[in-house]
Amino acid sequence: xxxxxxxxxxxxxxxxxxxxxxxxxxxxxxxxxxxxxxxxxxxxxxxxxxxxxxxxxxxxxxxxxxxxxxxxxxxxxxxxxxxxxxxxxxxxxxxxxxxxxxxxxxxxxxxxxxxxxxxxxxxxxxxxxxxxxxxxxxxxxxxxxxxxxxxxxxxxxxxxxxxxxxxxxxxxxxxxxxxxxxxxxxxxxxxxxxxxxxxxxxxxxxxxxxxxxxxxxxxxxxxxxxxxxxxxxxxxxxxxxxxxxxxxxxxxxxxxxxxxxxxxxxxxxxxxxxxxxxxxxxxxxxxxxxxxxxxxxxxxxxxxxxxxxxxxxxxxxxxxxxxxxxxxxxxxxxxxxxxxxxxxxxxxxxxxxxxxxxxxxxxxxxxxxxxxxxxxxxxxxxxxxxxxxxxxxxxxxxxxxxxxxxxxxxxxxxxxxxxxxxxxxxxxxxxxxxxxxxxxxxxxxxxxxxxxxxxxxxxxxxx
Amino acid sequence: xxxxxxxxxxxxxxxxxxxxxxxxxxxxxxxxxxxxxxxxxxxxxxxxxxxxxxxxxxxxxxxxxxxxxxxxxxxxxxxxxxxxxxxxxxxxxxxxxxxxxxxxxxxxxxxxxxxxxxxxxxxxxxxxxxxxxxxxxxxxxxxxxxxxxxxxxxxxxxxxxxxxxxxxxxxxxxxxxxxxxxxxxxxxxxxxxxxxxxxxxxxxxxxxxxxxxxxxxxxxxxxxxxxxxxxxxxxxxxxxxxxxxxxxxxxxxxxxxxxxxxxxxxxxxxxxxxxxxxxxxxxxxxxxxxxxxxxxxxxxxxxxxxxxxxxxxxxxxxxxxxxxxxxxxxxxxxxxxxxxxxxxxxxxxxxxxxxxxxxxxxxxxxxxxxxxxxxxxxxxxxxxxxxxxxxxxxxxxxxxxxxxxxxxxxxxxxxxxxxxxxxxxxxxxxxxxxxxxxxxxxxxxxxxxxxxxxxxxxxxxxx
Numbered sequence: 001x002x003x004x005x006x007x008x009x010x011x012x013x014x015x016x017x018x019x020x021x022x023x024x025x026x027x028x029x030x031x032x033x034x035x036x037x038x039x040x041x042x043x044x045x046x047x048x049x050x051x052x053x054x055x056x057x058x059x060x061x062x063x064x065x066x067x068x069x070x071x072x073x074x075x076x077x078x079x080x081x082x083x084x085x086x087x088x089x090x091x092x093x094x095x096x097x098x099x100x101x102x103x104x105x106x107x108x109x110x111x112x113x114x115x116x117x118x119x120x121x122x123x124x125x126x127x128x129x130x131x132x133x134x135x136x137x138x139x140x141x142x143x144x145x146x147x148x149x150x151x152x153x154x155x156x157x158x159x160x161x162x163x164x165x166x167x168x169x170x171x172x173x174x175x176x177x178x179x180x181x182x183x184x185x186x187x188x189x190x191x192x193x194x195x196x197x198x199x200x201x202x203x204x205x206x207x208x209x210x211x212x213x214x215x216x217x218x219x220x221x222x223x224x225x226x227x228x229x230x231x232x233x234x235x236x237x238x239x240x241x242x243x244x245x246x247x248x249x250x251x252x253x254x255x256x257x258x259x260x261x262x263x264x265x266x267x268x269x270x271x272x273x274x275x276x277x278x279x280x281x282x283x284x285x286x287x288x289x290x291x292x293x294x295x296x297x298x299x300x301x302x303x304x305x306x307x308x309x310x311x312x313x314x315x316x317x318x319x320x321x322x323x324x325x326x327x328x329x330x331x332x333x334x335x336x337x338x339x340x341x342x343x344x345x346x347x348x349x350x351x352x353x354x355x356x357x358x359x360x361x362x363x364x365x366x367x368x369x370x371x372x373x374x375x376x377x378x379x380x381x382x383x384x385x386x387x388x389x390x391x392x393x394x395x396x397x398x399x400x401x402x403x404x405x406x407x408x409x410x411x412x413x414x415x416x417x418x419x420x421x422x423x424x425x426x427x428x429x430x431x432x433x434x435x436x437x438x439x440x441x442x443x444x445x446x447x448x449x450x451x452x453x454x455x456x457x458x459x460x461x462x463x
Numbered sequence: 464x465x466x467x468x469x470x471x472x473x474x475x476x477x478x479x480x481x482x483x484x485x486x487x488x489x490x491x492x493x494x495x496x497x498x499x500x501x502x503x504x505x506x507x508x509x510x511x512x513x514x515x516x517x518x519x520x521x522x523x524x525x526x527x528x529x530x531x532x533x534x535x536x537x538x539x540x541x542x543x544x545x546x547x548x549x550x551x552x553x554x555x556x557x558x559x560x561x562x563x564x565x566x567x568x569x570x571x572x573x574x575x576x577x578x579x580x581x582x583x584x585x586x587x588x589x590x591x592x593x594x595x596x597x598x599x600x601x602x603x604x605x606x607x608x609x610x611x612x613x614x615x616x617x618x619x620x621x622x623x624x625x626x627x628x629x630x631x632x633x634x635x636x637x638x639x640x641x642x643x644x645x646x647x648x649x650x651x652x653x654x655x656x657x658x659x660x661x662x663x664x665x666x667x668x669x670x671x672x673x674x675x676x677x678x679x680x681x682x683x684x685x686x687x688x689x690x691x692x693x694x695x696x697x698x699x700x701x702x703x704x705x706x707x708x709x710x711x712x713x714x715x716x717x718x719x720x721x722x723x724x725x726x727x728x729x730x731x732x733x734x735x736x737x738x739x740x741x742x743x744x745x746x747x748x749x750x751x752x753x754x755x756x757x758x759x760x761x762x763x764x765x766x767x768x769x770x771x772x773x774x775x776x777x778x779x780x781x782x783x784x785x786x787x788x789x790x791x792x793x794x795x796x797x798x799x800x801x802x803x804x805x806x807x808x809x810x811x812x813x814x815x816x817x818x819x820x821x822x823x824x825x826x827x828x829x830x831x832x833x834x835x836x837x838x839x840x841x842x843x844x845x846x847x848x849x850x851x852x853x854x855x856x857x858x859x860x861x862x863x864x865x866x867x868x869x870x871x872x873x874x875x876x877x878x879x880x881x882x883x884x885x886x887x888x889x890x891x892x893x894x895x896x897x898x899x900x901x902x903x904x905x906x907x908x909x910x911x912x913x914x915x916x917x918x919x920x921x922x923x924x925x926x
Binding site: 034035036037038039040041042043044046048049060083086087088089090091127128129130133197199200202203204206207210211213218219225228229230231232233234235337346347348349352353396397398399402 | 500501503504505506512546549551553590593596660663667669681692693697698800809811812859860861
């Protein structure tokens with residue numbers, strides 16, 4: 001079940017992390033499955049991303065395990081299966097089998113007391129309070145040191161530095177996840193028919209992901225109300241003039257994410273106004289992807305897309321004024337309120353459990369400007385980093401009606417020129433872009449985004 | 464979105480619960496979504512079953528809300544949406560809209576301090592420690608009173624008494640969930656082909672559930688290793704001589720579960736040995752369902768199925784000896800180690816968050832005998848109760864090889880006569896059975912279980 005390349009990469013990752021730890025030790029728990037409505041009915045177990053990164057293998061047998069790292073090496077702490085486990089869960093690997101599969105020393109949890117004797121032990125933040133309390137008990141720390149006190153900045157910095165740049169093993173998984181997602185979107189387009197429900201398209205897409213042995217990396221968004229940014233509902237009936245926005249991504253067998261959005265016309269034909277705005281979003285994306293290269297500040301990629309949008313809206317007469325001034329005033333955020341993208345890796349917003357440590361370079365913090373404040377990444381790009389590039393155009397009624405949000409842009413906004421675009425509620429186009437030594441590679445390039453091609457893919461079934 | 468029948472039923476349920484509470488008050492929180500790999504990437508929100516029962520409506524807008532009950536009436540505590548919620552989550556209903564939809568008084572959480580003044584407040588157990596701590600803070604109880612101290616026995620008894628017997632609103636939802644699950648199983652049989660993977664069949668079944676706007680009520684089991692009772696993996700390739708066991712159930716729009724298992728031959732044809740054992744499991748089920756009626760003790764239904772199994776195994780020469788003695792010795796548990804079924808309602812094991820309070824009548828506790836100890840229900844049946852009837856026959860290698868488990872049955876077991884049945888790893892047949900005034904109604908009867916019919920349904924595609 002483990003992937004040999006990923007297992008070898010994980011060994012190298014552990015060696016690198018241990019070099020940073022020096023005299024200290026680290027405990028990285030896998031975590032446990034979380035209950036749905038009662039403890040015996042859990043959501044599928046999915047180990048912590050830090051643990052997956054350092055062990056290189058996703059397996060149910062690792063539920064409740066933890067990785068111990070110190071100067072002497074790495075130990076996987078895990079209790080062997082109990083007598084009734086085989087009945088309920090099948091033959092689980094014993095610790096010897098697990099040791100061969102992962103290339104790690106595997107020892108029962110009782111070894112921890114010896115391992116940690118006289119050591120300063122670093123750990124990663126727990127995901128919830130139960131985990132934090134259990135962690136404090138394991139490390140014989142007082143309960144009051146829950147949460148923040150358990151956070152070890154040098155360890156987190158080292159993890160961020162490692163996980164920011166994807167190695168060969170990670171890239172193979174990320175490419176696999178991207179390919180599966182491309183297939184899901186093609187199937188979603190083919191499943192689109194006026195009169196069907198959003199959930200029919202969503203189910204068709206998730207079917208492709210499940211058949212590939214993957215899971216969804218996040219809650220799928222498949223909605224004719226694309227202007228609702230995080231929309232988990234799939235109840236609307238698809239109507240002839242609607243645009244359908246689908247933000248659906250697979251997670252690979254060993255936990256690596258992909259993240260793709262496409263927006264297509266339910267009828268198989270964009271209206272003239274829809275096509276105009278779609279092409280503008282596509283131009284935003286092209287201008288942003290063209291900038292992706294080592295050394296480029298991601299915030300500037302965001303602002304480039306913003307500038308492309310404002311420029312387009314000025315040309316359409318929807319905004320009036322100087323493009324640079326409008327961007328400075330945040331005019332784009334009225335229609336594009338989120339960031340141009342984020343880090344992608346084991347998490348769909350990679351390492352967001354560490355707050356902005358991964359997304360923001362040291363010394364940088366979130367802007368207070370509406371829109372820019374939602375940007376999840378403000379670093380200089382480096383080869384091996386994977387980011388999404390996901391511009392959008394949305395008409396959010398509550399936003400456009402809020403004088404506090406429209407602010408100084410109100411004078412520049414020609415609502416009469418905007419009115420004909422009422423059949424565009426939300427468009428987003430999102431691809432996964434790898435920073436290479438010389439520029440960028442779009443991992444999701446196999447999925448068309450040109451409007452003619454999209455029309456053709458949808459139209460074959462619905463047209 | 465709320466269902467008028469269910470809303471009316473919930474009103475009646477609240478009235479009944481309030482009558483039991485007397486001078487006391489109760490707080491029933493909906494709970495919050497649980498994080499997958501980081502807090503902003505949660506599993507879909509699913510409210511606590513007690514909350515769903517008393518509010519009668521499943522809605523994302525109710526995340527973080529709670530129901531307050533006292534002598535004066537019921538109040539839904541819920542803070543209205545914040546200014547940025549519409550951007551990320553779409554237009555959420557304000558408290559007036561929610562009040563009209565649910566028929567409840569809706570007030571912000573700040574009202575709690577006035578409501579609880581001078582009152583003794585009962586609550587249900589929290590699902591995890593974070594919830595328990597939050598609850599203790601809300602009720603101004605010391606942190607040390609987490610968990611058990613927060614449990615209020617009279618409240619739990621009253622909830623159990625109410626939820627044990629399904630009203631018209633619950634039954635409509637339960638029938639709907641059962642129908643969707645029947646469709647999923649038919650589709651799973653049709654999708655079965657030698658050479659396909661388990662996940663292809665699982666994805667086809669879950670596709671039907673998603674298209675119906677339902678979710679899965681529990682982790683689907685779709686496996687050629689049916690002898691692993693809780694098997695969440697779907698990686699095996701289906702081979703010609705395999706039996707495929709599928710335990711898959713839908714949860715209705717407002718949270719009610721169904722739970723169906725069928726076992727079918729991948730080839731579309733049972734072998735002679737498979738058919739013999741399949742018919743024996745079917746006979747176990749028939750003998751059990753025939754007993755279901757008001758006043759019957761569910762444990763006796765379990766033992767009837769056990770007796771049918773032992774009787775069949777004696778006739779096959781696999782067991783030797785007196786049937787009653789063999790059942791007393793637990794011989795059936797070697798091949799049928801779990802209980803004949805459980806309560807079904809808002810939870811697939813209904814109210815299992817309350818331990819055995821719902822499943823076991825007052826004064827009764829779990830048996831220490833292997834097998835019988837896994838029986839989740841030991842009550843006298845009453846009209847309106849919904850139970851599963853799910854006998855099985857499994858050859859669990861670790862169980863049959865364990866002298867401690869085989870015990871005194873070893874002398875009665877003829878392993879040579881068992882050997883030809885090596886192509887039967889696991890068979891389970893499970894239906895959802897409603898106790899009526901005079902007997903039983905099988906809610907999942909639309910799904911065939913007779914071997915000829917099952918062969919025909921599978922064979923159409925694979926045969």
